[in-house]
Amino acid sequence: MDSGCGVGVFYLCLVTTLTWGILECSSYTRPLMATKEGDIIIGGIFPIHESVNFTNSIDGRPSPRTCSRYNVARMLQALMLIEAVETINNSTLLGNLTLGYRILDSCSDVTTAVYVTQRFLDVNRTVCQDVWTAEDRTHRTSTDWQPVDVIIGGYHSEISIAVARQLSIHEIPQISYGSTTGLLSDKSRFPAFMRTVPEDRYQAHAIVDILVRYGWNWVGLVTTDGDYGRYIAQRFRERAKEKGVCIAFSTVLPDILDDRDLKTVVNETIANIERDDRIGVIVSFAKPYHMMYVMHALTPNATGRTWLASDNWATSAPGVLQNSPLTLEEIGTVIGVTLKSSISASFNRYLESLTADHANNNTILRQYLWWLQTKGQSTAQPGLGEELKKKVYPYAIFSVGMAVKAIASAVKDLCADRSYKGGKHFQPWMLKNALRNAAFQWEPNGHPYAFDERGDLNTGYDLILWRQNGQEVDMGDIVAKYSIESGNFTFMDGGDTLIANLNVTSRCSASCPPGTRKIIPKDKEVCCFECEDCTENKFTNATNMETCLECAEGHWSGTRSQECREIEEVFFGWEKPFAIVLVSFSALGIVLTLVVLVLFLARWNTPVVRSSVGPVSLLLLLSLLGSFSSTVLFVGRPTDAQCQARQVLFGLSFTLCISCVLAKSLKIVLAFRINPSQSLAKLFQPYLIIAACVSVQVVICAVWLTQSAPRPRRWDNQNGKVILLCQEGSIKADGTENFLYFGLMLGYIGALSLLGFAIAFQNRILPDCYNEARFITFGLLIYLICWVVFGPIYAHAEAGEDQPAVEMMVILFSAYGLLGTLFLPKCYVMLFRREANTKEAFLRVIREHNFRASLDQAAPEISLTSHSSELSLSMHSSSSQACLVGPAGETEARNGGPSSVMQLVHVAPPPPNTPVISETRCDVVVVKNRKKKDLIRCNTVH
Structure with missing residues (x-):
């Protein structure tokens, strides 16, 4: 350096010479x-310098190439x-x-x-x-x-x-x-x-791994024409195809600095970004000065995107954003992949x-x-x-x-x-x-490095995030490091969350969530797909799966399931609260029935028991015990024996019950409506009637057990459960259940009930002490209502673990209805109204009923036959038969006129050993009622 020249002047002179001086042997600026x-x-x-200014001369002479920037x-x-x-x-x-x-x-x-x-x-x-x-x-x-x-x-x-x-x-x-x-x-x-x-193949892998990690599968691609741009773009396409990442558009910027088409291609790139708002990420392998042109050309509809920058321009923020009309925040986000960094x-x-x-x-x-x-x-x-x-x-x-x-x-x-x-x-x-x-x-004692057989040093990459720092852009924020050996990113503190929180979406189609599968139409890219729900017993446990997986044996899944669950066998078991309640009512019914049975046996010779046809009532109580007991078989894991026993036990016991009620109804008719001398009354045999009715049900149940006996069956539902139920009949071709024999059994019981109900209803107005017909009417009415409601519901209801409880409830309602209407009033009389459970009380009730019946007649004169009345109650065959007969004589009873005489006649002479209960004299009294009609009342004297 010349000592006679100032430092500043020397620098100025030297730089000017270096910049503008031309070598004698070439057109290049002195480097x-x-x-x-x-x-x-x-x-x-x-x-x-980042570029060269060159203008081709008109005369063909070498033109100067001046380094710039x-x-x-x-x-x-x-x-x-x-x-x-x-x-x-x-x-x-x-x-x-x-x-x-x-x-x-x-x-x-x-x-x-x-x-x-x-x-x-x-x-x-x-x-x-x-x-x-x-x-x-x-x-x-x-x-x-x-x-x-x-x-x-x-x-x-x-x-x-x-x-x-x-x-x-x-x-x-x-x-x-x-x-x-x-x-x-x-x-x-x-x-x-x-x-x-490292070579660009690894950089392409790293960039694709970023796209896959954050679900960006619909991206744009920008590169510069040249050896570098063509090679890495090709490696990127290959890796992206392997990983399911699609390229929405691809533009190649010409590498010739004075190419007039450069502006056209840049504008085409911007148009591609604007055209598809699903493109949120653009991958760029372009050179810095090309990216400068792109950033300057961005329009409002093309901003706000995320740019994935290769190492070619990831650290060139000053040049890329030089004189840009937009700030980094307006442009969007720039994530750069750079070569391994260090400090010294x-x-x-x-x-x-x-x-x-x-x-x-x-x-x-x-x-x-x-x-x-x-x-x-x-x-x-x-x-x-x-x-x-x-x-x-x-x-x-x-x-x-x-x-x-x-x-x-x-x-x-x-x-x-x-x-x-x-x-x-x-x-x-x-x-x-x-x-x-x-x-x-x-570093001393650090990790050793060496060139591989291809002369490369595979050191890895850093992932950086551009940040606006005042008027400058900070490119030193390293958020992750990429290892070529493992092919994984190691994120710095919060780096992964930082990128995820950018909330960038760049997808052609929304991801198919677990429980669905991805369907790719033939005319679309693999990234543009539709989602279809997995059907029953199939599932997907990850996003964008193309095939629904089959559930393993013993497992189940519903529609749109993410996993298979182990199939659970459910039934109306003993541990269920509702089962406990129903079984408790069954036990209570059994206890009450036994109490009534014991009470009837203890008061066997009382009029209440004898007037109730004692032996038939005992048989009826035993049948109710069977009905209450059958309900217990509806609880627990179904088995062949249980399914068959519960229906047969219920069918036979309830048939016996209704048969006894029918016999009692017929007995009342014979006692009060039909003359015992007639042949029909003589043929009445209650036990044969009961046996005949039960025999028909035995045949129905036997055929049922032979042809299509009830069996346990597994019913699949939509909750991953298998319901164990008793199949009451055979299965039809369409998969529905055939209730033929089950319906015959219930229909037969219903027919007997309707018959008994009709008979009892016609004889409901009888002496209070004989008024079983009224209670039979109520009991059978309860039964009919329960089973009329139960039948359609049971036949059309879907299989459910609580389905046995429905039939169990109906049986309990029916049994309690008969027990309560037929026996509890009598038990009440025997326990709390003992004065009414005597022969004298029964005779008094009968006499009062006779006079009420006489007063309801349209004719003014009523005769009960015989001048000297004597009422005899025959207890033969444990049945009371006191009948009213038609008039045998007529008198007048008006103002001292002839008196009407009421005569009580022995319609059925008692056996020799039957005692006479009492003799009654009847004085006729003529009274006026509110309608000014003459009424006759008989005052009885014992």
Whole structure:
């Protein structure tokens, strides 16, 4: 540096010369460069500028290519190489050997990169002396320049591919810190290429895994035309298809900077986003300057989306959002996938100590310092290092630093037994082989790294989230790390929740929840589907399953089920509260029946018992015991014996009960309505009638048990239960139950009940002490109502575990009805009205009934026969027969006229040994009623 020129003036003059001066041998702007001599020279290719301005000349002469858009972050990457080399030289790793470097600016342009690479290779040409010191320009010639031994760079895959083709000719090893395309893994075409980053196939896997994790299966795809864009887009499509992720649209942005179609394709991309509001996520593998055009063209209907950025532009927020009319919040959310990052305390100290002296032989840094001066900022300001640390790409610290460490480790292994001082040097292919076998670490005693057989270093990825920080965008928020070996994300504290809370939806169709299956129409994408409920005994336990799974044997599921449940067998068991209640009523009925039975036996010779046809009443009580007992068989697990016994026991016992009631009704008719002298009365045999009625039911039950006996049956319902019930009949072809014999049994009992009801109803107006017909009417009426209601309900009701309780209740109601109407009044008289349970009381009731019946006659004269009345109650055959007969004589009974005489006649002469209860004289009394009619009342005297 000339001492006679001020530092600021020198910087200004030098940068102006470097920027606008044209080399004599080409049309390229003199590139920025940083150099340092050493025993091993490392070449560096860094995209310090992001683009090249080029205009084709009219006359065909070479037009100048001017680098534009200086990138401070890329400049810092070049400083990372410088700092790493100095760190190695200051250590004892290489002994007396030192590393040197020559770093050139590729301007993010393939043609420019090829040009600067040629300068590394073409040692016979004059190397630009303008960038060296005055001493270098005076003493050095082209033959003095030591060729590079290894090259670090470039960053973009297209540049690395072009450079690798040049270097492969000379077998000069190349280590990229950012090129990720899988094409460079082909060692047949790029034998000398290596990289400290994984290839794009893994990045495509990581991005698809993010989409799958958050259910984003309907996405847009944007990429830049070129080797990198085509390769990673193809890998992404393949992986997305495997994982069920669909691409709603795909656009390829042309890579030619002055392509007039670029704006058209950008507008097409925006239109695709606007057209489908189901697209909430766009995956982009485009270059930063392409994304800048896209972000500038966003319309209100295209904002608010989530952008998944590849490593190509995930750390280029300043360039992408440069001069954008929209803020990051308006654009949406940017989630970036970057290469593995790290921090370096030594590089931070280097930036903090950075001064103008570091710009010696470094026009890359010198231009940045000049740019600061043009803004009026001092290059010696204390905060310069802090400002630069904010612009550092964390991934570059790791990838650039690992490249230098790999070279140092390979040189150490290669030079362990040799001395390369004094002009001796190894061949490039020897260093390439040493690099392939080298093992190196980022930190002392840290995880060892090595290149694989394809020259790749599979270090993994970081997932970052862009955040607005004042006027700048913070890209250092790492929310997760991706491991290539395991293929899984490890989220930082709250990282997973942070992304999930973005509430991003990007699906063609809503997910099919568990319990449904996914149906994909033939004419639609796999992501556009319909959901169908799983049928019974099938289930799905995850979202978007395409097939409903069958339930295992012994398990069951309903419609739209998420799991199968073990089938539960249910029946009307003893543990159910309602069963306990009904059984309690059954036991109470049995006890009451036994009490009545004992009471009847204890009062056997009393008029109440004898007038109730005692033996028939005992038989009736026994039948009620059978009816009450049959209800107990309706509780518990159904078995063959139980199903058959309960219906047969009920049928026969209740038939016996109704037969006894029918016999009692017929007995009353004979006693009060029919002349005992008639042949019909003589043929009446109650026990034969009872036996005949029961015999018919025995035949019905026997045929029933023979043809289609009741059997236990399993009834499936919709609650995962199997109901165990007794099948009362055979099953028809349509699956319904045939109740023929069950209906015959109940119908026969019903027919007997109707007959008994009709007879009893006709004889309900009898002496109170003989008024069983009234109670029989009530008892049979209760029975008929219960079974009329029960029949249709039972026949049409669906099977249920409480179905036996219905029949059980009907039987109890019927039995209690007969027990209560036929026996409880008599028990009440025997226990609490003993004065009414005497022969005298019975005779008095009969006489009163006779006179009431006489008063109801239309004729004014009533004769009861015989001048000398004598009423005889015959108890023969335990049956009272006191009959009223028609008039035998007529008299007048008006105002002293002839008197009407009421005569009581013995209709049925008692047997010789039958005692005469009493003699009664009847005095006729004529009275006037309210309707002024003459009524006759008989005052009886015992």
